[in-house]
Amino acid sequence: DVKVTQSSRYLVKRTGEKVFLECVQDMDHENMFWYRQDPGLGLRLIYFSYDVKMKEKGDIPEGYSVSREKKERFSLILESASTNQTSMYLCASSLAVGPQHFGDGTRLSIL
Amino acid sequence: QQQVKQSPQSLIVQKGGISIINCAYENTAFDYFPWYQQFPGKGPALLIAIRPDVSEKKEGRFTISFNKSAKQFSLHIMDSQPGDSATYFCAASSRETNAGKSTFGDGTTLTVKP
Numbered sequence: 001d002v003k004v005t006q007s008s009r010y011l012v013k014r015t016g017e018k019v020f021l022e023c024v025q026d027m028d029h030e031n032m033f034w035y036r037q038d039p040g041l042g043l044r045l046i047y048f049s050y051d052v053k054m055k056e057k058g059d060i061p062e063g064y065s066v067s068r069e070k071k072e073r074f075s076l077i078l079e080s081a082s083t084n085q086t087s088m089y090l091c092a093s094s095l096a097v098g099p100q101h102f103g104d105g106t107r108l109s110i111l
Numbered sequence: 112q113q114q115v116k117q118s119p120q121s122l123i124v125q126k127g128g129i130s131i132i133n134c135a136y137e138n139t140a141f142d143y144f145p146w147y148q149q150f151p152g153k154g155p156a157l158l159i160a161i162r163p164d165v166s167e168k169k170e171g172r173f174t175i176s177f178n179k180s181a182k183q184f185s186l187h188i189m190d191s192q193p194g195d196s197a198t199y200f201c202a203a204s205s206r207e208t209n210a211g212k213s214t215f216g217d218g219t220t221l222t223v224k225p
Contacts, residue, residue: 042215042218
């Protein structure tokens with residue numbers, strides 16, 4: 001079974017801090033994704049990576065950046081955290097075509 | 112258009128009943144239509160998926176019905192059980208244009224009452 005592991009289940013940070021969310025997948029998938037999930041808004045794509053060092057903006061990239069130095073690891077960076085970035089963050093991976101495999105999420109609170 | 116419209120937003124069904132969730136899409140290039148199930152505290156997980164060369168796919172109590180001409184697909188849960196209570200997302204993607212990216216519906220919260 002594919003395993004997508006997010007480094008933290010819960011995280012509390014302060015406004016203005018630089019925040020790193022880490023995600024690791026163990027199935028050699030080409031694609032990795034970061035989403036945020038808010039009540040009533042579904043899954044919104046922040047960034048997408050289709051190869052090492054390659055990235056593409058999703059629907060809501062403002063205030064975020066990503067890093068993919070190794071195929072199995074995809075990091076989401078909040079450059080200067082703000083309260084409106086309080087949310088559930090989900091990482092996923094997939095082959096070039098096919099279903100996405102999700103981690104269990106990081107619930108991030110910005111105070 | 113890349114939208115996938117999902118309805119209803121929430122659904123309450125009695126145990127043993129049929130749950131039906133509908134999705135509609137615009138982009139005729141979409142060629143893969145998965146449904147994901149998400150329990151509280153967990154990430155979404157693939158439940159069942161269909162490609163447009165078939166009109167129906169069944170796995171146990173779960174069935175996807177696909178209508179290519181109407182650009183609609185739906186999830187039917189037969190003999191719904193309290194353990195099916197979860198949030199369900201439909202999605203669509205295209206091998207040609209999206210290369211793995213999916214467009215998700217906004218989700219349906221299903222509650223099955225005992």
